[in-house]
Amino acid sequence: MPNEQQYKDLISEIVKKQILILGPDVALLKAGSISGLKLDKEGGVVNMSGEQQDILQQLVDQYIELSGQIVKNVLKPVFAKYPSIKIDIK
Numbered sequence: 001m002p003n004e005q006q007y008k009d010l011i012s013e014i015v016k017k018q019i020l021i022l023g024p025d026v027a028l029l030k031a032g033s034i035s036g037l038k039l040d041k042e043g044g045v046v047n048m049s050g051e052q053q054d055i056l057q058q059l060v061d062q063y064i065e066l067s068g069q070i071v072k073n074v075l076k077p078v079f080a081k082y083p084s085i086k087i088d089i090k
Contacts, residue, residue: 010082013078015045022066034059037055
């Protein structure tokens with residue numbers, strides 16, 4: 001079972017990858033719209049409140065909605081590093 005630090009690490013890694021692809025303004029704006037997720041200006045998780053799995057799923061959904069297949073291709077290797085965390089990539 002994944003712990004809070006694993007979720008924070010995974011979410012931080014996702015946001016930082018999206019900053020490289022989308023730019024910091026867009027990537028942080030999208031991530032910042034998720035209730036319960038607070039990030040620093042580099043994309044690191046400062047705080048999470050609420051269900052961690054839901055926050056992660058909302059984040060992934062936001063980025064996929066924005067740039068679809070590109071996000072899926074970039075994030076697959078990231079998710080492979082966290083096999084205990086299940087995520088639905090639509």
